[in-house]
Amino acid sequence: MPDLNKIDKIIKSYENTRTPLIYILKDVQKEYGLLSDEILTRVAKKTAIPLSEIYGVATFYSLFTTTAKGKHIVRCCNNAPCHVKGSKEVLDHIKSYLGVETGETTADGSFTLEFTSCLGLCAVAPVMMVDNEVYGNLTPEKAVAILKDYKMKGTSNA
Amino acid sequence: MDNVTLTIDGRKVTVPAGTSVLDAAEQVQVNIPRLCHHPDLPPVSACRLCVVEIKGDRLLRTACSWKASEGMEVTTNSKVVRESRKIAMELLLSRHPMRCTECVRNGSCELRAVADQLGIREISFEYRERKGSLDTSSLAVVRDPSKCILCRRCVQTCTMVQSVSALGMESRGYDVWVDTPFGKGLGDVACVACGQCIDRCPVGALYENSHIQRVWDALDNPNLHVVVQTAPAVRAAIGEEFGMPAGSLVTDKLVAGLRRLGFDKVFDTDFTADLTILEEGYELLGRIKNGGTLPLLTSCSPGWINFIEHFYPQLLPHVSSCKSPQQMFGALAKTYYAEKSGVNPENIYVVSIMPCTAKKYESDRAEMSSSGFRDVDAVLTTREAATMMKQIGINLPDLPNEDYDAPLGISTGAAVIFGNTGGVMEAALRTVYEVVTKKPLDNVEIKAVRGMEGVREAEVDLDGLKVRAAVANGLANARQLMEKIVAGEANYHFIEIMACPGGCIGGGGQPVPTSLEIRKKRAEAIYKADRGIKIRKSHENPAVQQLYKEFLGEPNSHKAHDLLHTHYKEKTPYTA
Incomplete structure (x- = not known):
């Protein structure tokens, strides 16, 4: 069980902020990696905001997560320009390389695969994001090579 | 307040400033379709069915949330309005399962009614099932998200009317639910089981956990002696289930209908409402005299009891130890009545007809079996009782008038007003006054505690002893009073709380729909019932007097405490 006392400190740091919930959730997720039941219940207790409302906010924004995710988050654009430029083939290759469907996390916990809406980079479509990095002009092979790099880096660091 | 004049479909109409276009349109006989807007709740503009054209405005506007203004020209009948509404309706219907014959709201469904109003004959979009599975975890309220049309009335009710917030919106866009x-x-969060969400649901996405089958099984069992009790508020509302106007008082026909269902005895919760007044009245006087915890909080409303357990457990010592009239009835049916009638209590089966869904939860509490038997075996809402009558071909308005059985069917006017907000307070004051002053109360109608305002206060002078009273209905209003107690600002002796707006007449088990207008009519029917009963003070109920003489001894006696009193436990705001 994680140490929930850090939540209280985060909430305290926003005590002079109007409508601080999104900031609090952002910092709490950064600290714990997810917004679980016990974590949000603590936020509810300390902010006196109903848990159902906090849960509504946590599930409204796609960058918040209530479940544990992989070490790296891969977000593939599925909007029209990327689609026209072959994003489906890219995605299919990523899926078979990682062995997961979109919305799932690999068994070793290294990657979570998700969709994203337009990133505003249609000129270099198809695109994907890995964590905070953007990659454009993808081909199926290029995309898989990028992910292989991430995996290698992960093992060498370990 | 200032008035504004606008035209709707070319007709001039003058309304107070701040009136919505939807309400203004009623003045020129235009019924704008709506599925999310409800008179008890602020508009949310979720269903998009009430769109209208406003001259000079590029966009269609939702009439529920758009305020009428001076000189505004509204068109409710144009091609673009008709087509927009039709598409919005077809989109809603394309995600609704359309298994209407299996639905509890078959016959009272607003989605069906509005589809009919709009003349929908085909749906252009393919059916796509909604997210979420059937939630049967609660003893009181069942949720079927597949039928939900996302109007948000339940969420608003739970959050704003009740300040409970058990329900919320999850996710976003197409996936929202x-x-x-x-x-x-619902059974695993701090839901108080009040059922107010059911009363406002336009479709069958929320309904009570039905006890109809277990009641039929009991009635079909020749070894069981099945007795039924009826709560005060049921007689002022059940007629609506049979097409009668709100405010129809049908006490005698209700008795006849229940007898035809096959109950061995038809009794009245009003009998134990009178008994509650004696037990709770003496408890109040005892606390005042002996310096006990004050203010005393009433304990009749099980939704309220759930609320205080979850949200203000530190105030539980304020709560009266009296069980609710429903539970007192069950305890006496299996002891006093069993003895008197010579029926083995093991074979007595107690059914309640209640305006309430929280009564289902209450009847299942472990605390409610101090006689050695479960006090109440099954609880039917007003709606379920009507359904059972319809199942055997009874049309309530056609029935003859019949009387309750003795002795547990004998009651006073003080008991019947338990159905209204302020009623328990008024009934208690009628008795406490006479007990304290030993003088007859000339005018029994204590109007200061009546009304529909969320919180009301009154001071009653009992021959020098001033009783300071407060009344709240709806749990958001109850919360206000609890905050005052917590802050040490509540200088009251006695507080009556009912979980539902208007009290039990607006309960979560009552006929749908509900509105302030409907609740006022039901409340008036209750006061009419009070005026129609010769005895109007609980302590003058001859059957209750006999009960004390033969069985209980005196109010708050040891035996009374064993059978009729209980204590509640602390819970958290986050778990069941």
Whole structure:
């Protein structure tokens, strides 16, 4: 069980902020990696905001997560320009390389695969994001090579 | 307040400033379709069915939320309005399962009614099932998200009317749905089981956990002696289920209908409402005399009891130890009545007809079996009782008038007003006054505690002893009073709380729909019932007097405490 006392400190740091919930959730997720039941219940207790409302906010924004995710988050654009430029083939290759469907996390916990809406980079479509990095002009092979790099880096660091 | 004049479809109409276009349109006989807007709740503009054209405005506007203004020209009948509404309706219908014959709201469904109003004959979009599975985790309220049309009335009711917030919106866009946090189910979160969400649901996405089958099984069992009790508020509302106007008082026909269902005895919760007044009245006087915890909080409303357990457990010592009239009735049916009638209590089966869904939860509490038997075996809402009558071909308005059985069917006018907000307070004051002053109360109608305002206060002078009273209905209003107690600002002796707006007449088990107008009519029917009963003070109920003489001894006696009193436990605001 994680140490929930850090939540209280985060909430305290926003005590002079109007409508601080999104900031609090952002910092709490950064600290714990997810917004679980016990974590949000603590936020509810300390902010006196109903848990159902906090849960509504946590599930409204796609960058918040209530479940544990992989070490790296891969977000593939599925909007029209990327689609026209072959994003489906890219995605299919990523899926078979990682062995997961979109919305799932690999068994070793290294990657979570998700969709994203337009990133505003249609000129270099198809695109994907890995964590905070953007990659454009993808081909199926290029995309898989990028992910292989991430995996290698992960093992060498370990 | 200032008035504004606008035209709707070319007709001039003058309304107070701040009136919505939807309400203004009623003045020129235009019924704008709506599925999310409800008279008890602020508009949310979710269903998009009430769109209208406003001259000079590029966009269609939702009439529920758009305020009428001076000189505004509204068109409710144009091609673009008709087509927009039709598409919005077809989109809603394309995600609704359309298994109407299996639905509890077959016959009272607003989605069906509005589809009919709009003349929908085909749906252009393919059916796509909604997210979420059937939630049967609660003893009181069942949720079927597949039928939900996302109007948000339940969420608003739970949050704003009741300040409970068990329900909220989850996710976004196409995937959005109504859920409890982390999908735990109503039975596993701090839902108070009040059922107010059911009363406002336009479709069959929320309904009571039905006890109809277990009641039929009991009635079909020749070894069981099945007795039924009826709560005060049921007689002022059940007629609506049979097409009678709100405010129809049908006490005698209700008795006849229940007898035809096959109950061995038809009794009245009003009998134990009178008894509650004696037990609770003496408890109040005892606390005042002996310096006990004050203010005393009433304990009749099980939704309220759930609320205080979850949200203000530190105030539980304020709560009266009296069981609710429903539970007192059950305890006496299996002891006093069993002795008197010579029926083995093991074979007595107690059914309640209640305006309430929280009564289902209450009847299942472990605390409610101090006689050695479960006090109440099954609880039917007003709606369920009507359904059972319809099942055997009874049309309530056609029935002859019949009387309750003795002795547990004998009651006073003070008992019947338990159905209204302020009624328990008024009934208690009628008795406490006479007990304290030993003088007859000339005018029994204590109007200061009547009304529909959320919180009301009154001071009653009992021959020098001033009783300071407060009344709240609806749990958001109850919360206000609890905050005052917590802050040490509540200088009252006695507080009556009813979980539902208007009290039990607006309960979660009552006929749908509900509105302030409907609740006022039901409340008036209750006061009419009070005026129609010769004895109007609980302590003058001859059957209650006999009960004390033969069985209980005196109010708050040891035996009374064993059978009729209980204590509640602390819970958290986050778990069941």
